[in-house]
Amino acid sequence: MKFVTPLFVLAGLQLAAAPLSAAEPVALQPASSWNLDYSKEACRLGRKFGEGENQVLLVMAKYAPGPNIEIIASGKLLYDKRVRSLHYSFGEGNEVEVERPLFGDLENGERVWQWSGSILPPDTQKALEDAEADTVAYRAAEDDAAAAADSFTMKLGSSKKVKLETGRLAAGFKAMDDCLESLVKSWGYDPETIATIVDGPEPVGRITQWFNTYDYPSEALRKDLSGAVRFRLGIDEAGQITNCTIQSSYSDPAFPETVCKEFTRKGRFTPARNAAGEPVASYWASTVLFVSGS
Numbered sequence: 001m002k003f004v005t006p007l008f009v010l011a012g013l014q015l016a017a018a019p020l021s022a023a024e025p026v027a028l029q030p031a032s033s034w035n036l037d038y039s040k041e042a043c044r045l046g047r048k049f050g051e052g053e054n055q056v057l058l059v060m061a062k063y064a065p066g067p068n069i070e071i072i073a074s075g076k077l078l079y080d081k082r083v084r085s086l087h088y089s090f091g092e093g094n095e096v097e098v099e100r101p102l103f104g105d106l107e108n109g110e111r112v113w114q115w116s117g118s119i120l121p122p123d124t125q126k127a128l129e130d131a132e133a134d135t136v137a138y139r140a141a142e143d144d145a146a147a148a149a150d151s152f153t154m155k156l157g158s159s160k161k162v163k164l165e166t167g168r169l170a171a172g173f174k175a176m177d178d179c180l181e182s183l184v185k186s187w188g189y190d191p192e193t194i195a196t197i198v199d200g201p202e203p204v205g206r207i208t209q210w211f212n213t214y215d216y217p218s219e220a221l222r223k224d225l226s227g228a229v230r231f232r233l234g235i236d237e238a239g240q241i242t243n244c245t246i247q248s249s250y251s252d253p254a255f256p257e258t259v260c261k262e263f264t265r266k267g268r269f270t271p272a273r274n275a276a277g278e279p280v281a282s283y284w285a286s287t288v289l290f291v292s293g294s
Contacts, residue, residue, distance in 0.1 A: 025161040065194070093121075196274040
């Protein structure tokens with residue numbers, strides 16, 4: 001089964017990251033327990049690390065079953081006006097470069113970073129994608145990765161590292177999976193039926209042709225705003241889009257309006273199918289990132 005990656009709508013090029021002076025890695029111990037937040041469209045797992053000026057909040061959210069995670073990290077320690085690039089890793093090694101991470105600065109001096117990622121090591125994720133693995137295989141691989149990972153590290157720019165001593169993540173990810181099962185039920189789907197899906201809904205044609213620079217909201221473009229919109233489409237047994245639900249949105253309200261309008265107007269899908277090849281009503285969840293030119 002394929003899991004989709006974020007779609008970018010570009011209004012220009014981002015500036016390259018400036019080099020950061022060499023610094024010793026900063027390791028932060030937990031300052032709170034893990035907190036699992038249930039909402040109508042997401043399951044969020046969060047925890048604070050460090051104290052005072054060095055405190056960092058880490059939030060991991062899932063908007064649908066699968067390996068894709070929204071990661072948000074915030075804190076004064078994560079601020080540097082010269083830095084616009086980010087790498088991350090769960091456990092030792094397996095460093096991943098984030099393509100066009102979003103970030104913003106708060107009045108209290110904190111920087112907030114937000115991006116889409118996965119706990120799966122890059123080579124494991126590629127092997128699963130190449131094998132067109134089913135949901136069960138992805139779940140097993142994620143369980144193994146969560147059991148092995150005991151830390152989360154961010155590299156800001158070229159050298160500054162902040163390491164969060166998370167402890168083993170298996171219990172937290174299991175709690176998120178239980179939450180997601182309840183979430184799927186609340187959307188009107190039977191989790192057992194969804195679990196039988198071998199091939200999920202597939203876009204017909206290239207998604208990148210559904211959005212272009214002209215779809216960038218004009219007012220947001222004038223204000224030089226970027227944004228991220230997570231959404232869920234209902235796809236029936238005929239492959240028709242039955243609804244568009246905004247699961248989360250950052251920045252200007254025009255961004256989610258644009259996403260649902262363009263997907264329902266231009267989107268075409270083949271339906272999900274179970275092992276018997278029968279079409280099944282399901283959903284398709286993804287993210288659109290709007291990136292301004294500054």
